[in-house]
Each structure stands twice: as C-alpha cells, then as structure tokens.
Amino acid sequence: MSIAHGLVELRSIDQNNWYACTLLEVTDEQKEVFPIPVVYWLAESAYCGFTPLAIYAGEQLVGFAVYAIDPDDESHWIMAYMIDHKFQHRGLGWAGMEELVRTIKEKYDCDKIVLGHRPENERASRLYDSLGFEEVSQNEREVIRELKFNK
Template sequence: MITWNKINADNWYACTLLEAAEEQKTLFPAPAVFWLAEAAYCGMNALALYAGKEIVGFAVYAIDPDDGNYWIMAFMIDHRYQSKGHGRSGMLALVKHIREQHGCKVILLGHRPNNERAASLYASLGFTEVDRTEYEVIRQLSMP
C-alpha cells in the first residue's frame, strides 16, 4: 500500500536519512535534508512516501506564482527501495494527490538530461517534454 503523508515532527528525521543510489547522486545531488529545509522556509509542500509503514521516498512540490502551475520540485525513492515499483506507484499517487488537493490541470517537473530512468518513467506516465536546456528537461502533464 503506497501512501503520501505530510512531513512533520514525527517523520522528518527518517526522511533526512533517505538517499539516492551512489551512481544517481550526480543526477540528484541535493540531499533530502536540503529539500526539507527549502520546503519549510520557501512555502513548498513536502511529503513522505510510505510503503505500508516504511518511508521509502519523498517529494516536494509547489505552485509557481508566475504561471499558476504546480511543479514537482523533487521526487526521490531511497536506494534501498528502488526497482520495486515504488517510483511508478508513488508518482501516480502524487499526481492524484496534487490534482485532488489543488484542482490543478497542469503539473510540471524537471530532470537532468542524462537521467534516463526518470525520463522513461515520466514519459510512460504521460509527462511530455516541453523544454530542454543543457542542464534540465522540463516535462508537463496536462489533465482534463
């Protein structure tokens, strides 16, 4: 059972211990604690991904005040829980959460151009590439 819960006083420390796989740290260089601090002080939403009672990942999302769209700023599955379907089921649940909580029609996210696993996952979930720089690929999911 995959669920998202707000990061709070009871689970924040466990989230700081989540890490990308060693070979992914160039693709996801900021540690979880950075994202939690940014979320706390910059008005973003931070969520812990649970598989049953175990925290397996986290996400940070926010609304862009310039265009009114929701952005997934960070999405990470801990290296110990990868290749178990948590990325796909977690992202599907996150999209559903954002849509239901905020009624948005568009969700955007970015990833490094050489992050082929992320590119494949996001494309398979309907996120289409809308922009690309040498440092980032921007993808958009439009919902009816």
C-alpha cells in the same frame, strides 16, 4: 494528511518522520543526477512555501517528494522526487509518482503538472514518459515536462 492508494501512501512530514526522511538516499551513481540531499529540500520547503511529503509502503518510509505552486503563474511543480536506494526496482517509484500526481490534481483541480529533471537522468525520463509527462523544453541542464489533464 494521510492519503492511501495502491502500493504507497503519501504522508505529511512532521516531528515524527522528518529526521528519517533526511536519511533517505539514492544510489551513488544517481547522486550525479539527484545531487541535493533531502535535508536541503526540507529547509527550502520551510522557508519557500513548498510542500514536502514522505512516501510510505505500509509503515516503511521509502521515498520523498516536494511540490510547489509557482507564485508567478500558478503552475503546479513537482520540485523533487526520489525513492531510497534500498527500495528501488519494486514499482514504488511509479506508484508513488502516480499517487503524487493524483493528490496534486485532486487538491488543486489543476489542468497540468510540471516537473524538471537532468537530461542524463534516463531512469527519470522513462518513468515520467510512462506516466504521460511530455517534454516541452530542454537545455544542457534540465528537461522540462508537463502532464496535462482534460477539464
């Protein structure tokens, strides 16, 4: 799969790019709000039915995303999303998330996408707000947001 749109392209993760994905990292201060390394998400995706995607700007790998469909209620979740620390502050986070939302919506014709982030992750909160994700619940560990589509 290779989906080009705007600044970024989402690509499937395969034998040619999986290792490069494991080398992606957030900044040191972001590790407190995005503590799980990419290699974990790749392993979990292989065994739990998640879909991992590499985010490219041209031929440069810049980020990583994982989405899944909840088997209990068929809701569409963005499980993980990150832009490597070397490529932040260039609009790639916004462009990548916009492309990820478009891809999930088109592929599954769903009426909403759900995601969660830590309450202290203010950058994620601003990004998701700017894309229309609305907070639906919060506890001390996680903020849950939904982006609803008109059908």
